[in-house]
Each structure stands twice: as structure tokens, then as C-alpha cells.
Amino acid sequence: MADQHRGGMGGGAGGYGDLHRGGETQQRQGAMMTALKAATAATAGGSMLVLSGLILAGTVIALTVATPVLVIFSPVLVPAAIALALMAAGFVTSGGLGVAALSVFSWMYKYLTGKHPPGADQLDHAKARLASKARDIKDAAQHRIEQAQGS
DSSP states (O other): OHHHHHTOSSSSTTSHHHHHHHHHHHHHHHHHHHHHHHHHHHHHHHHHHHHHHHHHHHHHHHHHHHHHHHHHHHHHHHHHHHHHHHHHHHHHHHHHHHHHHHHHHHHHHHHHTTOOOTTHHHHHHHHHHHHHHHHHHHHHHHHHHHHHHHO
16 A cells, blocks of 8 residues: 555556656756756856955056156165065964974974984984994904004
8 A cells, every 4th residue: 555655566556657757757847957057157157356446456456646756656665575574484484484483392202202303213223323333433443453463
């Protein structure tokens, strides 16, 4: 009885024709969604194009109005802009170097207190290789000294 209400195998209601019409409905809904998406994209794109044109026009008008003022004040503005750019670069550089120094000090503290910061294995390996090379050079130097004293 429940199958008849759902359109299962049964009499006239819910047969093959109903399933075929349901597929056409889904195709129409899919086509409508595609058209709706295209209309929405066209509307959004068109409005953004209009806004970008208005912004371009406003920029051109602002430059036209501001150019005489910039030309009159350029002997003052250009050196001031250069000085401001150099000061900003100096502050950014000093801040970056300060952060780098703090991170190096933090890494060194972790390494010296026995914690295992990233790269500690590489440092230990490099230290061992350097000590090995130093021993090799010391042994070679002692060997040459002994050869020179023996002859």
C-alpha cells in the first residue's frame, strides 16, 4: 500500500510515464538554474564594469584638479615623499631585524636549555663534522712537524 503512494509498481498513477516527466522537470530546473546563474553573473559583472568606469573617471578628474597643486608644491612634496619613504623603509627594516634577533635568541635559549628546536640536529651534525676536520688537520700538522724534525 505504501508503494502505491510513492509511485512504485502499481496501477496508472506513478508508472513509467511519471518517471519520464520527472526527468524532464529536472532538466527544465537545471536549465533554469543555469540561466539564473548566467543572469546573476552578467548583472554582477556589468555592475562591476560600471563601477570601475566611474572610479576611472573620478581618478582622471581628481588628477586633473590635483596636478596644478602638485606642480606648485613639488619642490616641497618630492623631498618630503623621499624622506618619508626612507623613514618607513628604516622602520620596517629595524622591525624585521628586531623580530629576527628575537627569534634567534629564542632558538638559542631553547637549544641551550636542552629543548629540541627545529634545526638542532643539523647544528649538532655540523659541529661534529667541524670537530672531525679540526682533528684531521691537527693530526696532519703534527705528522708533518715530526717528519720535518726527523729529517
